[in-house]
Structure formats: C-alpha cells, structure tokens
Amino acid sequence: MKENQGILLESGTNELEIIEFQIDQHRYGINVIKVKEIIQPVPVTPIPHAHPYVMGIIQLRGEVLPVVDIRKVLGAPIQEKMSQEKFIVSEYNQQKIVFQVDNVSMIHRVSWDQIEKPSQMYQNEATLVIGVIKRQEEMLLLLDFEQILLQINPQTGINVGMIKQLGKRVRSSKKLLIAEDSPMLRKLLFDTLNEAGYDQIEFFENGKDAFNFLASIEMEHKGKPIEESVQLIISDIEMPQMDGHHFTKKVKEHSTLSKLPIILFSSLITEDLRHKGNQVGADAQISKPQINELVQCIDRLAL
Numbered sequence: 001m002k003e004n005q006g007i008l009l010e011s012g013t014n015e016l017e018i019i020e021f022q023i024d025q026h027r028y029g030i031n032v033i034k035v036k037e038i039i040q041p042v043p044v045t046p047i048p049h050a051h052p053y054v055m056g057i058i059q060l061r062g063e064v065l066p067v068v069d070i071r072k073v074l075g076a077p078i079q080e081k082m083s084q085e086k087f088i089v090s091e092y093n094q095q096k097i098v099f100q101v102d103n104v105s106m107i108h109r110v111s112w113d114q115i116e117k118p119s120q121m122y123q124n125e126a127t128l129v130i131g132v133i134k135r136q137e138e139m140l141l142l143l144d145f146e147q148i149l150l151q152i153n154p155q156t157g158i159n160v161g162m163i164k165q166l167g168k169r170v171r172s173s174k175k176l177l178i179a180e181d182s183p184m185l186r187k188l189l190f191d192t193l194n195e196a197g198y199d200q201i202e203f204f205e206n207g208k209d210a211f212n213f214l215a216s217i218e219m220e221h222k223g224k225p226i227e228e229s230v231q232l233i234i235s236d237i238e239m240p241q242m243d244g245h246h247f248t249k250k251v252k253e254h255s256t257l258s259k260l261p262i263i264l265f266s267s268l269i270t271e272d273l274r275h276k277g278n279q280v281g282a283d284a285q286i287s288k289p290q291i292n293e294l295v296q297c298i299d300r301l302a303l
Contacts, residue, residue, distance in 0.1 A: 011279035012249035014242055018108045018133065020140060021088065021101040024076045028101075029108070029133065029142045031238060033268055036089045036096070038104055051152045058098060060089065066152075067098045073128070073148055092267040093149060093156050094287050108133070108140070115142060115240040117181070117205065130181060131240045144182065146267050146288070158188040160195050162292045169197035174302040176201045179210040179235040179247060185288075189234075196295045202230075206239040207247025218256050226256050227303040234294070237266035245280050252281035261301040265294055 017032040044056040044067050055067045067087065071078065084103040089096065115131035131142035150157045163169070176198055180186050186203050193201060204210035210233070217229045233251065237244035244264055251257045261283040269277070269287040277285045284297045 011276040012245045014112050014246035015109060016112065016238075016243065018110060018140065018142065019088070020105045020108060021070075021086070022103045022105060023071055023074055023101060027105075027138060027140045028070075029140050030088065030090070030099075030145060031142075031268075032107060033273060034090045034092045034145060036091050039087045039089060041085050041087050041100065053148070053152055055100065058087075060098075063096065065089070065096050065098050067100055068148065068152065069100050071100070071102070073151075090145065091270065093146060093289065094270075095149065095156065097149060099145075108135070112206075112239065112243045112246070113208070113241050117240045127183075130238070147182070147184065150184075156289060158185065158192055158289045158291045160192050162290075163192055163195045163295060166196070166292055166295060169195070171199070172197045172302075174198060174200065174231045174298070175229065176298070176302075177204070177210060177214070177230050177233045178202070179204045179207050179233070179239060179244065181205050181236060181239040185236075189291075192291050193295070193298075196298075198295075198298065207235060207242035207244055207250075209241070210235070211242065211247055211250050214251065214257050214260075215254075218254075226260060230260060232298060232302040233260055233262045234265050234298075235262060237264060237268045245276055248277070248282050249280040259303075261303065263294065263297055263301065 018029040019032050019035055020027055020029055042058050044058055046056040053068050053072050055069050057064050057066055086101055086104045088099045088101060090099060110133060115133050118127060118129050118132060128144050128147055129141050130144045133140040133142060178189060178201055180189060190201060204213060218226055235244040235247055248262050251260060251262060264277045264282045264285045265288060267288045269285045274285055283301055286293050286297060
C-alpha cells in the first residue's frame with residue numbers, strides 16, 4: 001500500500017478509507033490515514049520488562065519502532081505463527097508504532113454516517129471499539145488505537161500536569177463547545193480545561209450532534225450574535241456520523257456560525273494532513289495530547 005494513500009480523499013466529504021484486518025476470523029478496521037505502510041513480519045527483538053502488549057522492537061529504515069500484538073490487546077488466544085501475518089506500520093499522536101495482525105484483507109471507502117456508535121450496553125470509558133460498520137451479514141469493528149497507545153504508555157495521554165506549566169490561571173466565562181466521541185477523552189478534556197479555568201463546556205459525541213445544537217441555538221436566538229452563546233469550538237476529527245473535517249466545513253459555510261473559531265484537536269494532525277484542515281477553514285490545528293498548546297490557542301482565539 002502506498003504511503004499516505006488516505007490523504008487523497010477530498011477534505012470535508014465525511015468519508016474515510018478503512019483498512020480491514022483480521023484477528024481470529026473477526027474483522028477489525030483502522031483508518032488508512034493512520035497507516036504509513038503494511039509490511040511482511042520481520043524479526044522482533046524482545047525488550048525485558050516491556051508492557052505485556054509489546055512484543056519488542058524492530059528497525060525499519062533506520063528507525064527503531066515498538067511492535068504491539070493486537071491479539072494480546074483484544075484478549076484473543078495465543079496461537080502459532082500464521083503465514084498471512086502482517087505488520088501495520090502506523091503514525092498518530094506524533095508517534096510511530098507497529099501492530100501485528102493475523103491478516104490484512106482489503107480497503108473499504110465508507111461515509112462516517114454509515115458508522116454506528118457503540119451501544120451504551122457495551123461501551124465504557126475503556127472501550128476499544130469506536131464504531132461499528134455493517135457490511136452484508138458481517139460487522140467490521142473500528143478500533144480505538146489512541147486508547148491502545150494510552151494503555152501501553154499513559155504519557156501519551158492528556159495530562160492535567162501540563163496545564164500547571166502555564167502558571168496560575170484565572171477562571172474564564174468563555175463558553176466552549178467540544179465534539180469528541182471518546183468518553184475517556186471527554187473526561188480528560190473536562191478535567192484539564194477546568195484546571196485551565198474553562199468550566200463552561202458543552203460536550204457532544206460527534207460533529208452531527210454538535211452542528212444540530214449550534215443550528216438550534218441560531219434559530220432560537222434569531223437576531224442575537226451567536227457568540228453570546230458559544231465563543232469557540234473544539235473538534236476531534238475521527239467521529240461516527242460526522243467527522244471533524246465535515247463538521248468544520250458545515251460551520252464555516254454557514255452564514256451565521258462561520259464567525260465561530262474552530263480548533264481541530266486530533267491525533268491525526270500531521271504535516272502531511274494539515275492541509276485537510278486548512279481546506280475546510282479550521283482556525284487552528286493541534287495534535288493530541290498537546291493540551292497546553294490547546295489552552296493557549298483557546299486563550300488567543302475565543303471570541
């Protein structure tokens with residue numbers, strides 16, 4: 001697979017490409033934007049006292065990369081090495097990591113509105129499934145690779161301690177709207193932004209719900225400036241129903257809502273992908289977990 005194939009999709013279409021892989025005949029998916037390449041397995045050097053999910057390290061074109069066994073992450077039984085095993089070389093959260101899977105089968109192009117949010121019956125803050133894609137009689141589970149990385153290395157997550165580096169903060173009256181599908185990250189954002197002085201926050205699980213809320217405010221308060229109700233929007237990119245790029249595009253094309261500043265806060269902010277946020281009109285783009293940069297950006301942009 002060619003590197004960065006996913007960035008060929010036009011920005012703001014609410015579409016994505018999913019690489020399907022298998023573990024124990026079950027079908028899972030990873031956003032192609034996170035994938036640098038897929039390679040045949042190479043010898044792995046074990047690391048003493050490494051995290052149980054980490055098989056060891058490999059050297060790939062001069063870079064030393066950790067290898068994670070997805071089978072262990074998902075709690076699947078250990079089995080003999082399979083002939084179709086593959087290494088998925090990924091990059092997100094400003095880190096590169098390799099995932100070992102049983103097989104890589106195909107790439108699907110789907111719309112985010114075809115991806116269902118996991119049911120409350122089996123979802124919690126630590127869930128590894130962020131979306132369910134129905135395909136004929138089978139289902140494809142979209143995994144939360146940020147959560148996997150966080151379990152292995154908690155330092156990659158949002159940390160309240162980062163806010164303390166900014167010094168004493170004054171309580172702000174600014175009202176923020178945040179679109180973020182991960183329950184765990186919503187809680188972390190709430191805690192850290194409260195520490196930073198921002199406690200008037202409205203959370204939504206996806207861009208669709210967030211946009212509908214903004215549109216309803218605009219209708220209810222016709223004639224009043226929208227910035228009296230919301231001063232700034234923060235949005236993830238990967239979200240079921242409506243992704244952050246499409247959400248940003250809809251807001252920026254709206255006659256009234258367009259004046260609201262939008263910060264894209266996502267693990268997918270890289271130099272290769274930054275142009276996608278620029279195309280839809282994002283006012284700023286910050287890579288997770290740089291919460292201190294996010295706070296400074298809120299300070300600067302909030303109306």
